[in-house]
Amino acid sequence: MYVALFQSPHGAVLQPLDERGDATGERRDVGAGELAAAVAELEGEHPRWVWDDTTRWYPRLLAEGVRVERCVDLRLSHAILRGSVMTATSDLALGAVSSWDRPAPETVEVVAEAALFDLDEAVVEPTDEDTLAEFALQRAAVAGADDPSRLGLLLAAESAGALVSVEMLHAGLPWREEVHDAILQSYLGPRPTPGTRPAKLQAVLERLRSELDAPTLNPDSPPDLLRALGRAGLMVRSTRSWELKKLTHPAIEPLLEYKKLARLLSANGWHWLDTNVRHGRFHPEYVPGGVVTGRWASKGGGGALQLPKQIRGAVIADPGWKLVVADASQLEPRILAAMSGDRGMAEAGAAGDLYAGIVASGAVATRDQAKVAMLGAMYGATTGESGRLMPALTRAYPRAIGLVEAAARAGEKGEIVSTRLGRSSPPPGPAWRESQTEAYGEAATDADTSRARSLARSWGRFTRNFVVQGSAAEWALCWMATLRGKLAELGGGAWLTDSPHLVFFMHDEVVVHCPADASAAVEAAVRESAAQAGRLMFGAAPVTFPLTVAVVDDYGQAK
DNA sequence: GACGGCTCCAAA
DNA sequence: AACTTTTGGAGCCGTC
Numbered sequence: 076m077y078v079a080l081f082q083s084p085h086g087a088v089l090q091p092l093d094e095r096g097d098a099t100g101e102r103r104d105v106g107a108g109e110l111a112a113a114v115a116e117l118e119g120e121h122p123r124w125v126w127d128d129t130t131r132w133y134p135r136l137l138a139e140g141v142r143v144e145r146c147v148d149l150r151l152s153h154a155i156l157r158g159s160v161m162t163a164t165s166d167l168a169l170g171a172v173s174s175w176d177r178p179a180p181e182t183v184e185v186v187a188e189a190a191l192f193d194l195d196e197a198v199v200e201p202t203d204e205d206t207l208a209e210f211a212l213q214r215a216a217v218a219g220a221d222d223p224s225r226l227g228l229l230l231a232a233e234s235a236g237a238l239v240s241v242e243m244l245h246a247g248l249p250w251r252e253e254v255h256d257a258i259l260q261s262y263l264g265p266r267p268t269p270g271t272r273p274a275k276l277q278a279v280l281e282r283l284r285s286e287l288d289a290p291t292l293n294p295d296s297p298p299d300l301l302r303a304l305g306r307a308g309l310m311v312r313s314t315r316s317w318e319l320k321k322l323t324h325p326a327i328e329p330l331l332e333y334k335k336l337a338r339l340l341s342a343n344g345w346h347w348l349d350t351n352v353r354h355g356r357f358h359p360e361y362v363p364g365g366v367v368t369g370r371w372a373s374k375g376g377g378g379a380l381q382l383p384k385q386i387r388g389a390v391i392a393d394p395g396w397k398l399v400v401a402d403a404s405q406l407e408p409r410i411l412a413a414m415s416g417d418r419g420m421a422e423a424g425a426a427g428d429l430y431a432g433i434v435a436s437g438a439v440a441t442r443d444q445a446k447v448a449m450l451g452a453m454y455g456a457t458t459g460e461s462g463r464l465m466p467a468l469t470r471a472y473p474r475a476i477g478l479v480e481a482a483a484r485a486g487e488k489g490e491i492v493s494t495r496l497g498r499s500s501p502p503p504g505p506a507w508r509e510s511q512t513e514a515y516g517e518a519a520t521d522a523d524t525s526r527a528r529s530l531a532r533s534w535g536r537f538t539r540n541f542v543v544q545g546s547a548a549e550w551a552l553c554w555m556a557t558l559r560g561k562l563a564e565l566g567g568g569a570w571l572t573d574s575p576h577l578v579f580f581m582h583d584e585v586v587v588h589c590p591a592d593a594s595a596a597v598e599a600a601v602r603e604s605a606a607q608a609g610r611l612m613f614g615a616a617p618v619t620f621p622l623t624v625a626v627v628d629d630y631g632q633a634k
Numbered sequence: 635g636a637c638g639g640c641t642c643c644a645a646a
Numbered sequence: 647a648a649c650t651t652t653t654g655g656a657g658c659c660g661t662c
Contacts, residue, residue: 296658297641315642338643341656366652370646378654381644407646454650461650529648540651544646582646582652637662645653 077147078122080114080132081206089113092125095218096211111139118143125149125210129237130179137245142571144563148234149209150175151364155233156216161226161497165216175209179362222497228611229496229549233364235556239577240361240371242559246571247356248390248578249398249588254629255348255389262385263336266345276340279333286326294333342378343386351377357390361580368545369498369552370582380581388631390579390586397594399575400633401601401624402584403554405429408449408475410547413609413618414495417475421618438471439464452476453543455483455536479539486538487531494545495612503534546612550620551583553608558585561600565593575600579630586630594626 076099077092086107091100105113114124114136124146126132136143153175156162213230220226256266264274272280284292289303297314304311307326311318316334319327351357359379365372373379392398403409408429412420423432433445444460448468451461452475469476482492486500489508493499507530513519514527559577566574575589575597589597602622609620625633 298659313641334643342644368652370652372653374654378644380646381654383644451650456650458649532649536651544652584646639660641658644655
């Protein structure tokens with residue numbers, strides 16, 4: 076059963092729908108204050124809630140103590156269906172650009188605060204007709220696709236991801252401020268007064284200035300730093316750490332140390348702590364579908380998806396609770412093996428370490444080579460060691476490498492590529508197309524041609540990576556959606572944050588916060604969910620998706 | 635002072 | 647000119 080939820084002048088409307096989006100029962104009008112109770116009551120029938128935007132409805136439901144099992148996020152689904160080649164001839168894809176094509180609202184908090192207990196002040200669109208009509212369009216688009224089940228799975232997984240993201244924002248990641256402060260002190264010294272550098276950073280800076288004989292050097296200014304290095308005889312064209320590491324000079328050690336400490340201070344220092352951690356929880360805002368490939372993005376100063384390893388020790392389970400940290404090992408190459416049906420690569424990964432398996436097959440000599448060659452295959456490397464290893468890799472795994480090569484060739488021609496479940500790459504923009512047509516025109520100069528070739532290859536690297544990164548993102552969504560369901564079962568009706576629940580996600584890694592005595596069951600659920608995600612996406616394909624799982628008190632202990 | 639582009643670095 | 651993907655954020659610096 077589907078139940079559409081949309082706004083009315085005095086509150087909200089709940090409207091039961093059938094598979095095609097036609098009304099099947101009485102619509103129910105509820106006042107703003109009755110919404111949560113009405114949803115909770117109907118939830119007993121396990122409907123799939125159909126709403127315009129999870130970030131608009133779900134935060135306030137959670138705030139009032141109501142979870143839902145399933146939903147259709149029309150905005151996220153629309154974006155997929157609008158671009159997918161599988162639904163290119165649907166009425167939805169052919170229709171005019173509308174409010175459904177807009178990106179997510181500003182921030183979940185703003186929407187939640189504006190809307191909490193006060194529907195009248197919430198954004199008033201879309202209307203009931205919009206929601207019902209859009210759902211019907213989406214159902215028709217999926218039904219008319221060549222393979223409705225894949226696309227249907229993608230929409231369900233994307234929508235489940237939207238629920239997870241709001242639940243994680245609500246629950247927050249356990250964060251001990253005093254531990255974070257201690258970590259910062261160990262690196263930087265005591266918290267400085269505003270406007271001054273921490274003692275240890277200042278000390279490193281003075282050593283650096285002295286070694287370079289540059290008493291006023293500001294290493295945060297690349298031009299300033301470049302000049303100072305040049306005066307010391309160090310000719311580099313950038314100030315990137317990896318480039319500086321190649322140099323031998325007494326100033327390099329303090330310089331690299333300065334960069335490391337300055338980065339920690341500016342990205343995750345005391346200011347970050349003040350603005351991002353409240354009442355022992357970090358509440359990062361995720362943006363499902365925020366990346367073209369379908370990966371999640373994050374926003375707000377939190378930077379959840381760039382959480383550095385240095386400070387993960389501040390993520391500590393509550394007393395009597397544990398963190399179950401699980402990451403999918405070598406996810407992208409395994410996805411590639413499964414998508415391409417490359418049995419050799421599947422076998423290489425069967426024993427657990429895919430890279431070791433590639434070495435064992437004789438394709439390359441060392442594990443490092445296997446790793447760099449695989450990364451090169453998925454990113455499109457043509458030079459260096461990675462480029463040199465490509466022919467051997469192609470001979471050993473023709474189907475896997477053939478798939479990414481085909482994606483690259485398609486992109487170079489301006490064609491669209493798709494993930495396993497049917498998310499399609501955006502077409503290249505007008506400037507790109509112009510560059511290609513100009514390169515074949517009579518007036519084309521050598522510079523035009525080489526620029527066009529460079530742009531074509533660049534877009535080919537993008538589409539090459541798109542199919543793998545995007546399909547891996549789909550696997551992660553299926554994994555997390557399945558896990559979410561299993562955790563709810565383990566909870567046995569207990570409230571979200573009183574039972575095992577997801578608290579963190581980072582592309583191919585999840586963290587579950589759970590009572591200590593539930594950790595074994597959670598670990599089993601995490602592993603079963605990974606296997607299930609593989610079956611959902613690839614059926615009986617012989618590819619395994621092993622996990623590295625750690626049950627720990629603090630995130631820093633995991634790996 | 636606001637703004638955008640650039641550089642650098644964190645993550646996968 | 648570069649030659650390996652996707653992101654977000656801080657700080658610097660030139661422009662308006």
